[in-house]
Amino acid sequence: MDVQGSVVMVLGGTGLVGLAVARELLPLKPRTLVLTGLTADEVEHALDDLREEADAAGVPLRGEWGDVFLPYEWRDAGRAALLADPAARARFLDDLYSATAEASVEESTLGVLLQRHRPAVVVDAINTATAFAYQNVFASAAELRRQAARGALDLDAVERHLALLYLPQLIRHVQLLLESARRAGTRLYVKIGTSGTGGMGLNIPFTHSEERPSRMLLAKAALAGAHSLLLYLMARTPGAPAVKEVKPVAAISWKRLGRGPILRRGRPVPLVDAVRPAPLGEAFAEPVPGALWTDLGEPLRGVFLDAGENGLFSPPEFETLTALGLMEFVTPEEIARTVVAEILGHPTGHDIVAALDAAGLGPTYRAGVLREAALSALEALAAEDGAPSVAYEMLGPPRLSKLLFEAEALRRAAGSLEAALAFTPEGLAAAVAARFDQDAALRRAALSVGLPILRADGTILRGPEVSVPPDGDLDRTAARGWIDLRPANWAHWLERLRAIRELLRREPPMERGSRSDLGPAERQRLEALRPGALAAWIFCVEDGGERRKR
Structure with a gap:
């Protein structure tokens, strides 16, 4: 895409690769270039570094700082401070383990920054896998077991451990990213990922402990892979921005060569x-x-190569790391050029999401042909058997089973789309209720798979198992997995049927070309109120669950 005149945000823009990407973007003249970093000092230094080139290109620079994985109010204080505050930690865990992320967008640092600047393009140069994996769940688990063995395990220790479990954090981060990008109107998201091992295998000799390879390093690699798959799914989600990932598989060096005090995690190493x-x-x-x-009262000094977030390497360390046959290396400028080429739509062959798309085995022509044969055979078997083979509550969610049973009762009560639309909500509710009252086999099948039947008078028919127990909100519970015979539900069904009728009228028939996905068989199924066809329409249209790519 053309970034000229658009707002571009580089998450982690103060780091080795992020700064190189920002520099590569300046000649493209974005309307504003926003850099984010962990601290205000990092951001100020990065902006100062770019100022002359940005002024020459006529590109305004903006800076934001804070931990994008934390709530906005804790962006500066940091993770350790948040976890040390019992109330804040509890709120953090409530959000981390809640079902949806939509309510958290306004409170998250990531959500606030995206909505504040509304970037058309986001380049994410943060090493997400490292940020999560280096919280070290292994050490935490060992400490948790020691406390349990002493009988000293308390809520504080349990909550601290729960707060650093990797996958819940990664999943919530991607959910927040998707929803934040949707609300901000972001059109393209490019992730600069990692392999976790610099492209080396399980025999990697560079490690964080005496283990080879270290569990933390493997956790980082596992998270990097999981992250790629979540981005692959995000790319297939309607309403999401276009998603790309460039994954360097070598050491990334370097930022500068120098000499002087040796800093580790930002602090001088004391000379002793x-x-x-x-x-x-x-x-x-x-x-x-x-x-x-x-302590000799002065720092350790020497010649070094500054590898950015990876720290300072001595000349022999750099020589070893980058030797042919070991990790070798790639420069941040090469990564930046690859990222910008992908932004501009030039295929580089290095987009992981595109590679997964190309490598995945999707739906096939043969399966489509056999689907029609299977549906016909199943219909014949069902007619011969006579049992109401509607749903067995093994595919899930319970809402699907509820919709299928309601649709089957609707089909039996009305017979066709047009006939159903002649009913009032009250009349349709009564007709469907009569089907469940009179057809014992249909009723028993629903109750046997865990679907309660909510009658119009508020009474319940139920079996020994209930897939969705009541949660205090009757309407919400019924929508999630109860057959609902109240008129309000059937008013909703009539709205659906009117939308389907409009779709059938609007979509051109096959004789007028191949524009429509609705072939004659699918039209006939919708008109005949086939439960599977109706549920598929609801999942695709009403629930927004349609797959974006085939």
Whole structure:
């Protein structure tokens, strides 16, 4: 797409790759280029770095900071502070483990930033897999077990562990991203992902502990893969922006070469010296005896290669890491050029989402032919058997079974689309209720699979199992999985049927070309009120569940 005149946001724009992407975007003259970073200092330094080039290109720069994985009110305080506050931690967990993300968009840092700037293009250079995996669920689990063994396990420890489980965080992040992008009108989202191992296999010699490979590194790789699949699903979601992912599979270097104090996690490494040799037992006694060394009062200094978020590497470390046959490396500028090429619509062969699309085995012509044969054979078997083979509550959700049984009763009561539309809501509700009263086999089949029947007078027919127990809101419960014989539900069904009739009138017949997806057989099924056809229409149209790609 043409980014000239559009707002472009680079999440993680202060990092090694994000800054390179921002620099590569400037000649394309976006209306505004927004960079986000973790801290205000990071953002200010990045903006200063780009200022001269941005001014020359006539591109206004904006900066935002804060942790995009946290609620907006905690964006500066950070994750540790949030988890240390019992009330805030409880709210965070309530949101993390709730069913939907829509209500959280306005409170999330990501949602606030996207709605504030409404970018047409978002480039996400944050290493999401690292952010989640390095919370170290393994250490937390070990501590949880130790506390349980001592009988000292409390709510605080359990909540802290729940707050760092990887998959709930990743799932909620992608849900928030999708909803935030929808509301902001974002048209394109490009993720710069990771393989987790710099493209190396399970034999990777670079690790975070004595394990090889470390569990944290494998967790990072697993999350990176899960993230790609979630983005693949996001790309197939109606209303989502176009989604791409560029996944570097080598070490990413470098930002600069330099010499001076060696910083680790932003702090100077103290220069120390040993005072005296000590026996092994003394040297590693608990607590560690501080008298064995002395702090020389100055930082460790040396020559280094600044690898951005990955820290500072000594010359031999860089030489080892990038040696042929080990991790090797790719420059941030090459990644940035690939990302911008994808934004502009030039295929690079490096879009992971497109690769998954191409590699996936989708619906086939043969399956379509056999579907018609299977439906015909099933219809003949059902007519011969006589049992109401409507739904068995194994496909799910319970709402599907509810819709299928209601549609079957509707078909038996009215017979056709036009006949059903002649009813009033009250008349249709009464006719459908009569079917359940008079047709014991239909009623028993519904009750046996866990569907209660809510009668017009508010009384309930139920069996031993109930798929959707009452939750205090009768209308919501009934919509989720109860057969509802109240007139209001059948007024809703009549609205659906009118929409289907309008669809059948509007869609051109096959004789006028191949524009319509509705062939003669599907038209006939809708007109005949076939339960499967009606439920499919509801899932596609009313629930917005139609697949975006085949």
